[in-house]
Amino acid sequence: MSMMQRATEALNRTLPDRDVDPLTTARRVVGQPVSRVDGPAKVTGGAAFTADVDLPGMAFASLVPSRIARGRIRRIDVTRAAAAPGVIGVVTHDNAPRMDTPVLMTLTAKGCAFIDVAPLQDDVVRWNGQAVAVVVAESQECADAAAHLVHVEYDADAARTSFGDLQSEAVFPADVLGEPPEITRGDVDGALAGAAFVVDEVYSTPQHHHMAIELHATVARWTPEGKLHVWDSTQALVRTRHSLAHAMGLPEEDVTVTCRAVGGGFGNKTVWDHQLLCVAAARVTGRPVRLALRRKDAFRMTGGRAPSRQRVALGADAAGRLRALVHDSVTGIVHENSPEQVSVPARHLYAADTYRIGQKKVVLDVVPNASMRAPGDSIGSFALESAIDELASRVGLDPIELRRRNEPAVDPTDGTRFSKRHLIEAYRRGAERFGWQERNRVPGGQRDGRWLVGHGTASAFYPYIRMPGGKVRIRITADGRAIVSAAANDMGMGTETVQVQQAAERLGLPIDRVGFEFGDTTLPESPIAAGSAQTASLVITVAAAAEELKKVLLKRVPRRSALYGLKPNDVVYRDGGLRHAGDPSRAATFEELVGEAEYVEAVGSSPMLPLEFMKYSMHGYGAHFCEVRVDAVTGETRVSRWVACIDAGRIINPKTAASQIRGAVIMGVGSALMEEGLVDRRTGRTVNASAAEYHVPVHADVCDIDVIFLDLPDPLTPMGVHGVGEIGIVGVAAAVANAVYNATGVRVRDLPITLDKIFTGSGAS
Amino acid sequence: MAHEGISTAEVTVRVNGQSRSADIDTRTSLLDLLRDRFRLTGTKWGCNQGGCGACTVLVDDQRTLSCLMLAVQADGREVTTIEGLGDAAALHRLQEAFIAHDGFQCGYCTAGQICSGVALAGEAAAGVPSVVTQDLRAETVELSVEEIRERMSGNLCRCGAHNGIVAAVSEVYGS
Numbered sequence: 046m047s048m049m050q051r052a053t054e055a056l057n058r059t060l061p062d063r064d065v066d067p068l069t070t071a072r073r074v075v076g077q078p079v080s081r082v083d084g085p086a087k088v089t090g091g092a093a094f095t096a097d098v099d100l101p102g103m104a105f106a107s108l109v110p111s112r113i114a115r116g117r118i119r120r121i122d123v124t125r126a127a128a129a130p131g132v133i134g135v136v137t138h139d140n141a142p143r144m145d146t147p148v149l150m151t152l153t154a155k156g157c158a159f160i161d162v163a164p165l166q167d168d169v170v171r172w173n174g175q176a177v178a179v180v181v182a183e184s185q186e187c188a189d190a191a192a193h194l195v196h197v198e199y200d201a202d203a204a205r206t207s208f209g210d211l212q213s214e215a216v217f218p219a220d221v222l223g224e225p226p227e228i229t230r231g232d233v234d235g236a237l238a239g240a241a242f243v244v245d246e247v248y249s250t251p252q253h254h255h256m257a258i259e260l261h262a263t264v265a266r267w268t269p270e271g272k273l274h275v276w277d278s279t280q281a282l283v284r285t286r287h288s289l290a291h292a293m294g295l296p297e298e299d300v301t302v303t304c305r306a307v308g309g310g311f312g313n314k315t316v317w318d319h320q321l322l323c324v325a326a327a328r329v330t331g332r333p334v335r336l337a338l339r340r341k342d343a344f345r346m347t348g349g350r351a352p353s354r355q356r357v358a359l360g361a362d363a364a365g366r367l368r369a370l371v372h373d374s375v376t377g378i379v380h381e382n383s384p385e386q387v388s389v390p391a392r393h394l395y396a397a398d399t400y401r402i403g404q405k406k407v408v409l410d411v412v413p414n415a416s417m418r419a420p421g422d423s424i425g426s427f428a429l430e431s432a433i434d435e436l437a438s439r440v441g442l443d444p445i446e447l448r449r450r451n452e453p454a455v456d457p458t459d460g461t462r463f464s465k466r467h468l469i470e471a472y473r474r475g476a477e478r479f480g481w482q483e484r485n486r487v488p489g490g491q492r493d494g495r496w497l498v499g500h501g502t503a504s505a506f507y508p509y510i511r512m513p514g515g516k517v518r519i520r521i522t523a524d525g526r527a528i529v530s531a532a533a534n535d536m537g538m539g540t541e542t543v544q545v546q547q548a549a550e551r552l553g554l555p556i557d558r559v560g561f562e563f564g565d566t567t568l569p570e571s572p573i574a575a576g577s578a579q580t581a582s583l584v585i586t587v588a589a590a591a592e593e594l595k596k597v598l599l600k601r602v603p604r605r606s607a608l609y610g611l612k613p614n615d616v617v618y619r620d621g622g623l624r625h626a627g628d629p630s631r632a633a634t635f636e637e638l639v640g641e642a643e644y645v646e647a648v649g650s651s652p653m654l655p656l657e658f659m660k661y662s663m664h665g666y667g668a669h670f671c672e673v674r675v676d677a678v679t680g681e682t683r684v685s686r687w688v689a690c691i692d693a694g695r696i697i698n699p700k701t702a703a704s705q706i707r708g709a710v711i712m713g714v715g716s717a718l719m720e721e722g723l724v725d726r727r728t729g730r731t732v733n734a735s736a737a738e739y740h741v742p743v744h745a746d747v748c749d750i751d752v753i754f755l756d757l758p759d760p761l762t763p764m765g766v767h768g769v770g771e772i773g774i775v776g777v778a779a780a781v782a783n784a785v786y787n788a789t790g791v792r793v794r795d796l797p798i799t800l801d802k803i804f805t806g807s808g809a810s
Numbered sequence: 811m812a813h814e815g816i817s818t819a820e821v822t823v824r825v826n827g828q829s830r831s832a833d834i835d836t837r838t839s840l841l842d843l844l845r846d847r848f849r850l851t852g853t854k855w856g857c858n859q860g861g862c863g864a865c866t867v868l869v870d871d872q873r874t875l876s877c878l879m880l881a882v883q884a885d886g887r888e889v890t891t892i893e894g895l896g897d898a899a900a901l902h903r904l905q906e907a908f909i910a911h912d913g914f915q916c917g918y919c920t921a922g923q924i925c926s927g928v929a930l931a932g933e934a935a936a937g938v939p940s941v942v943t944q945d946l947r948a949e950t951v952e953l954s955v956e957e958i959r960e961r962m963s964g965n966l967c968r969c970g971a972h973n974g975i976v977a978a979v980s981e982v983y984g985s
């Protein structure tokens with residue numbers, strides 16, 4: 046630990062806790078299963094996605110991907126493409142405008158790019174599928190046809206493309222999200238050697254892809270004054286603006302980014318090459334340009350989840366208590382900004398006398414991986430939670446009981462107190478709902494016709510994150526409505542609905558009198574929708590704005606008013622206005638307070654540093670229960686029942702939150718049973734780059750998913766909430782693998798669990 | 811949009827009850843005709859390859875992947891898109907059910923899911939069997955949850971709104 050870190054930590058420990066948000070237990074609007082306020086637009090085709098934008102004079106772009114993984118472009122001939130019907134221009138590294146490095150997504154920088162070199166700035170090819178030219182034409186048909194006519198010759202260099210072959214070259218990264226890449230306590234190897242029960246296995250996971258159904262789209266328009274307006278399917282409006290402004294050498298105020306709706310993000314709708322290419326194409330051709338990635342481009346020009354190889358070694362005493370916990374892992378990455386933090390769950394889930402938990406990296410010549418729904422935690426938990434299950438069978442304990450015996454009193458690696466931790470309660474409630482007592486107890490022992498039936502469980506886990514630095518504006522209009530505005534993002538999480546609910550609760554209004562305006566950088570700056578942090582970040586900022594608004598409203602109180610002379614602390618929002626906290630008869634409505642003005646408004650800022658999670662161990666937890674049926678003849682696995690019991694603080698909207706958990710479970714089932722980006726190790730090319738060949742769960746693969754929320758507030762978070770977007774995927778693959786083992790007696794440690802591995806036991810490394 | 815060297819054709823399609831014509835590049839898909847020429851952007855696309863179902867519309871009441879049909883093939887035919895099923899003021903009952911059951915998150919696959927759901931009701935009424943249909947000679951097919959799941963499987967949803975989608979279709983058309 047650095048001196049600086051030590052100093053901050055010491056400071057943290059002496060800092061007082063923030064006051065508990067008085068709305069932590071409010072239930073008038075918060076906690077209600079409100080249907081999405083954007084529902085009518087979304088079900089009628091009325092929602093505005095980026096590719097729906099139509100500008101006068103707009104041209105269409107198509108990209109030419111590289112065919113080698115590493116090397117140089119010897120010659121690029123655009124003559125035939127440029128002469129093709131409808132073509133307006135072709136942009137290559139020969140004529141692209143100079144662009145600076147886009148600002149990367151890091152903890153400290155304000156950008157959201159994952160590629161650290163701007164495209165078309167040189168003749169270097171960095172991965173297979175990287176765009177080497179942009180063709181701009183009067184129609185998409187003309188652009189796509191002409192893109193095939195661009196002739197490129199390469200000088201290829203040897204490339205590092207096979208994660209599996211490069212394991213011996215793994216080295217430690219500088220850090221893993223600011224934490225040391227490896228942490229140890231005690232003589233873990235000695236403890237392992239002396240343990241009564243040992244599990245020591247290697248687990249592996251392949252490259253995964255986000256595969257949001259909306260393809261990435263960008264529309265770029267330059268104004269005659271040299272300002273830039275970009276419509277973009279981004280989950281990080283403000284960071285996208287920052288990255289693009291920096292790349293183009295523009296002041297941020299000259300760049301506007303608009304995005305009203307995103308068709309799924311999952312961590313991948315950030316800045317990649319295509320936004321810069323679109324902006325460059327618009328600059329070169331002098332036309333507004335629309336660039337929508339083709340599905341294969343989305344696979345090869347934007348990154349997915351990094352592949353991993355993870356050794357987990359557990360040593361337990363006769364009672365199943367962990368004496369040693371080893372998690373030695375390796376991931377395949379391009380640079381360290383997105384390390385695929387697989388070692389995180391092992392740092393917080395179990396009390397072990399000794400441990401070594403760490404991760405190394407293998408640097409690859411591939412498109413940089415992005416954050417994909419619970420980056421690291423999801424696949425890290427596959428290894429850890431599979432191993433825990435293996436240990437439980439070895440010790441002869443119910444896996445829930447094994448977990449109970451290893452439940453830590455404080456955070457097991459950093460020693461901080463838990464702000465809340467209800468993991469065992471989640472197991473209790475989930476087990477009851479699932480009927481865990483009636484589970485199959487003998488691997489391979491339960492059969493229903495041709496189906497082998499098995500049951501599995503695993504822990505969900507996800508850090509609590511709150512992003513600092515956001516602003517929110519609340520405007521009260523003359524008719525007593527509130528409009529809450531922030532450059533926030535909605536990619537399906539239910540942002541608009543949940544923000545309307547929490548603001549309505551805060552302001553004492555019914556939900557139909559509150560609007561949430563978002564999706565444009567001209568609105569007050571808001572943090573990225575990532576890390577499941579947007580809701581908590583906005584809740585605390587709306588609270589700050591509501592306090593500011595009290596001051597503005599009270600200044601307007603006339604002498605004759607019952608509120609005259611009161612201070613912000615004397616009043617509360619209630620029944621569509623302000624009221625004296627102790628005397629309900631002293632009140633004024635918003636209409637009265639706004640009076641003759643058109644509106645009254647105030648802007649609030651979020652408290653800068655989220656000190657609470659430096660001081661406390663703050664995480665969400667949960668318990669997954671699954672039943673699988675494995676065809677005894679073909680080895681085909683079907684997931685037939687699922688219960689997820691989630692401890693993610695206070696739930697603002699149980700309807701939309703349950704949908705988030707279901708979506709995450711389904712994505713996790715995909716990773717367990719079918720998802721695998723297949724890379725040709727000779728060329729470094731992802732070969733199954735299509736919606737038909739990269740298999741994701743379809744309706745026939747998805748059973749009813751029963752979601753239970755403990756709904757217990759975290760006293761240290763705004764309104765007691767945690768994020769719910771990612772936690773649901775963590776533990777899912779392990780729960781499936783554990784159930785498959787229970788059904789068949791075959792332990793598959795290599796995702797995805799396909800029928801060949803069950804049959805031959807080949808995934809059981 | 812005609813450009814020199816491109817073969818064009820005039821197509822006339824009845825879209826949502828209205829006859830509409832356009833002079834088009836013959837390579838144009840029905841999807842692009844609807845979206846780019848008729849500005850009916852409620853129909854989405856997620857692959858342009860027939861792999862995702864986001865572009866599903868009804869052509870003569872049959873569900874059709876509009877990315878896989880050339881616009882010229884739709885000439886003289888009747889096309890219904892999501893905009894033709896209902897609008898925010900007067901929702902189709904399947905659209906209402908999607909809201910009630912939270913049958914979407916991002917809403918991007920939704921137009922395709924709803925068009926598929928509407929068409930599937932017609933297929934079942936006409937007795938068209940699926941791989942899970944038990945009685946292949948039945949005049950009509952009962953839409954059990956299993957049938958609905960099977961028949962909706964060409965419409966991908968990456969947000970994972972499957973439970974809500976199936977509940978909505980089941981409520982409106984299920985057995």
Ligand code: FES
Binds near residue numbers: 855858877
């Ligand atoms: S866009 Fe037509 S099936 Fe995917």
Ligand code: FES
Binds near residue numbers: 537914915970
């Ligand atoms: S709701 Fe987002 S893809 Fe289905």
